[in-house]
Amino acid sequence: MVNGELPDGWQMTTLGEATKPMQKRVNPQDYPDLPYIGMENVEAHTMRLLGTVPSKEMKSTADSFSAGDVLYGRLRPYLNKVYLPDFDGLCSTEFIVFRKVPHLYSKYLQYFLNSWEFVQFSNSLNAGDRPRVKFEQFADYSFPVPSLPEQERIVAKIEELFTQLEAGTSALERVQAGLRRYKASVLKAAVSGRLVNGNLEINEGELPKGWRWARAEDICEFITKGTTPKANKLFSGSGDVPFIKVYNLTFDGTLDFSVNPTFVSKETHAGELARSKVYPGDVLMNIVGPPLGKVSIAPDTFPEWNMNQAVARFRPLEFCDRKYLSIALRTEGVLSWAVKRAKATAGQFNLTLEICRDLPIPLPPLEEQRRIVAEVERRLSVAREVESVVEKALARSARLRQAVLKSAFEGKLT
Secondary structure, three states: OOOOOOOOOOEEEEHHHHOOOOOOEEOHHHOOOOEEEOHHHEOOOOOOEOOOEEHHHOOOOEEEEOOOOEEEEOEOHHHOOEEOOOOOEEEOOOEEEEOOOOOOOHHHHHHHHHOHHHHHHHHOOOOOOOOEOOHHHHOOOEEEEOOHHHHHHHHHHHHHHHHHHHHHHHHHHHHHHHHHHHHHHHHHHHHHOOOOOOOOOOOOOOOOOOOEEEEHHHHEOOOEEOOOOOHHHOEEOOOOEEEEOHHHEOOOEOEOOOOOOEEEOHHHHHOOOHHHEEOOOOEEEEOEEOOOOOEEEOOOOOOOEEEOOOEEEEOEOOOOOHHHHHHHHOOHHHHHHHHHHOEEEOOEEEOOHHHHHHOEEEEOOHHHHHHHHHHHHHHHHHHHHHHHHHHHHHHHHHHHHHHHHHHHHOOOOO
């Protein structure tokens, strides 16, 4: 809600008084040449279009839109999906289509719907896994309207400032991409013998002297996956035994159990889930993706854990360092080997236990494994520090973006 006094010439009205969306439901098959925009085609928060699909590929009813209409994603409003097309087309009925009107500059409305205050309000209207809002629910939301020329000046100033912010954001995103490449190169060097002992002359695909290829099954106890019990046997927030899901796994070897912690009872843990017990030091990997490559070591914060069916457990034998194994399982070489043999259905990859047991692991002597782990941790800790700085800068950029919008709709930007 916009508060405070408005500049002269502005009027405080409501969204319902200023504009009213109209549905123009059509059959996509009747408009095969028009582009179609689905919810997945609009990037969250940025108002960018990621692409379109031909309407002839769509089977369900769609809404038609014209250039200059504003599309507002009513499904999961926290995703903040707002788009202003400069072409005619069709869109998912999960969009509310605000038709272009003479007294409103469409970009002004677009930025208003994208502002954080409105997003928070819209998101508060409904709960559940798939919250969905209706226009009637926010029709009474306060909407400040200056003259049309002033709306255009405000939008021009917003876009000038956003251009400056986006230049900085792009630079930060390039740093992030560079850090991802660096981390991947460190892991690759670690398992090829190039990271320690000066083994820089090793040819691609060869292993240093004293190393050998080993199947994961040969360096671990029995490799298995978890099981998911019925929903009434899972408890959120607290319980006897922590139950690990894929979203608790990370890409850096640690386990993040702060994300939606789930528990099972001691009876369930010892009974129907007995085969999927996890102990501190076990190496866990997701076997359902994308993305694959999430690998975590179970910490000792609990004496025992359990896991669901999308997670595989590797319990290394005494001659394989668990941290080294977690590094090897995250390398591009091991992952690509697994993906080539995975079952793929509708864009989803599933690794079987047979693939997990056959994973080729380059294995150095134990002492060298430990030296490699120490060097990897040293290098990646520096990378994580830089990542933290970049993430904070990106968060600050996002806050500045919203501060610009807040000032704009309070009449303080021009």
